[in-house]
Amino acid sequence: MTDHPTSVSEHHEPVTIAADATEERELILALLRRVFQEIDGMPTNPDQQPEDGVAIVGFRATASDLSSLILAALDAALEEADAQQVTVVGVDVAGIMPIDEGVRCWGYLATIDREAPRPAITVVPPVTVVHGPTNVRAEAQLRLEESTR
Amino acid sequence: MTTPTIDATGIAIDIRHNELQILAPTTTPLGTVTTGIVDIGAQGRLLGIEIGDQYVAVMDDQPGAIDLTRSVEVPLRVSIEERDVRITLGRRGEDWEISYPSGNQCWTRRTVFDDRGQPLQVCAIVIPTPDIAREDGA
Numbered sequence: 001m002t003d004h005p006t007s008v009s010e011h012h013e014p015v016t017i018a019a020d021a022t023e024e025r026e027l028i029l030a031l032l033r034r035v036f037q038e039i040d041g042m043p044t045n046p047d048q049q050p051e052d053g054v055a056i057v058g059f060r061a062t063a064s065d066l067s068s069l070i071l072a073a074l075d076a077a078l079e080e081a082d083a084q085q086v087t088v089v090g091v092d093v094a095g096i097m098p099i100d101e102g103v104r105c106w107g108y109l110a111t112i113d114r115e116a117p118r119p120a121i122t123v124v125p126p127v128t129v130v131h132g133p134t135n136v137r138a139e140a141q142l143r144l145e146e147s148t149r
Numbered sequence: 150m151t152t153p154t155i156d157a158t159g160i161a162i163d164i165r166h167n168e169l170q171i172l173a174p175t176t177t178p179l180g181t182v183t184t185g186i187v188d189i190g191a192q193g194r195l196l197g198i199e200i201g202d203q204y205v206a207v208m209d210d211q212p213g214a215i216d217l218t219r220s221v222e223v224p225l226r227v228s229i230e231e232r233d234v235r236i237t238l239g240r241r242g243e244d245w246e247i248s249y250p251s252g253n254q255c256w257t258r259r260t261v262f263d264d265r266g267q268p269l270q271v272c273a274i275v276i277p278t279p280d281i282a283r284e285d286g287a
Contacts, residue, residue, distance in 0.1 A: 094248070094249070094251050095248055095249070095251025095252065096164065096251075097164075097167060097240055097241065097246075097248075097251075098164065098167050099241070106248060106251075
C-alpha cells in the first residue's frame with residue numbers, strides 16, 4: 001500500500017472576529033477570506049451536526065473567475081440568509097469546481113435566528129489533509145487560478 | 150452473481166483538470182477498462198463506481214437518501230501503482246456532477262473496518278494546492 005491518507009494540522013492560527021461589532025457583510029467576507037486563505041484546508045463535513053440554536057443552510061455561488069468568486073459567495077450567502085430570515089455566524093466553503101461559465105463554490109452557512117444576539121466568533125482554521133495517495137500534494141505546484149482561466 | 154466490492158483508501162481532487170483520482174487496493178487486473186458506472190447519492194456524494202467486474206466503494210450514502218441515488222456511465226482511466234489501482238474520472242458531465250468528495254476532508258465509513266478493527270477513515274486531498282489569499286489581499 002502506498003502512503004495512507006492522514007489528516008494533520010499545519011500553520012493554522014485561530015482568529016477571533018468580534019461579530020457583535022461587525023456588520024454581517026463584513027463578517028461573512030472575513031469568514032470567506034479566512035476560508036479562501038486556507039483553501040487547501042477547506043472544511044467539508046456535510047454530516048456536521050449543528051449546535052443548539054444554529055441552523056445549517058446550504059449555498060452556492062458562481063463567478064467568471066476566481067478573483068470575483070469570493071464576492072459572489074458573499075452575495076449568495078447574504079441572499080440565502082435574507083431568504084431564510086437568519087443571521088450568518090459561520091461559513092464553510094465545501095468545494096470549488098471549474099465549470100463552463102467559470103468557477104463555482106458551494107458550502108454551508110451556520111445561521112442563527114435574526115432575533116438572537118450575535119455571538120463573537122472564533123474562526124478556527126480547519127485541519128489540512130496533507131498526505132494522500134502517493135503524496136500527490138507534493139507534486140502539485142500549479143495554482144488554482146491557472147486551472148480556472 | 151454479486152459484484153466484489155473493494156474500498157477506496159484515498160481520493161485526490163485534481164482541480165486543474167477537474168478530475169477525481171480514486172485509489173483502491175486492486176484484486177484483479179483492470180487495465181483495459183475505459184468506462185465505469187458511478188453511483189451518485191444525495192448532495193452529489195460519490196458512493197462508488199462499478200468498474201470491470203468490481204465495485205469500488207467511496208462514501209456511505211446518507212441514511213434515508215437511497216432513493217436519491219442515480220447512476221451514470223462515465224469515461225475513466227485506470228493505472229496500476231504497486232498494489233493499488235488509481236481510477237481517474239471527471240467531476241462532472243453533461244447532466245451529472247460529483248460534489249463530494251470535494252477535497253481536504255476525511256470521513257469514516259460506517260460499515261467498513263480497517264486492519265485494527267476501527268472504522269475505515271478515508272481522506273481526500275486537493276491538488277494542486279492553491280494559495281489565493283495573496284491574490285485577494287487578505
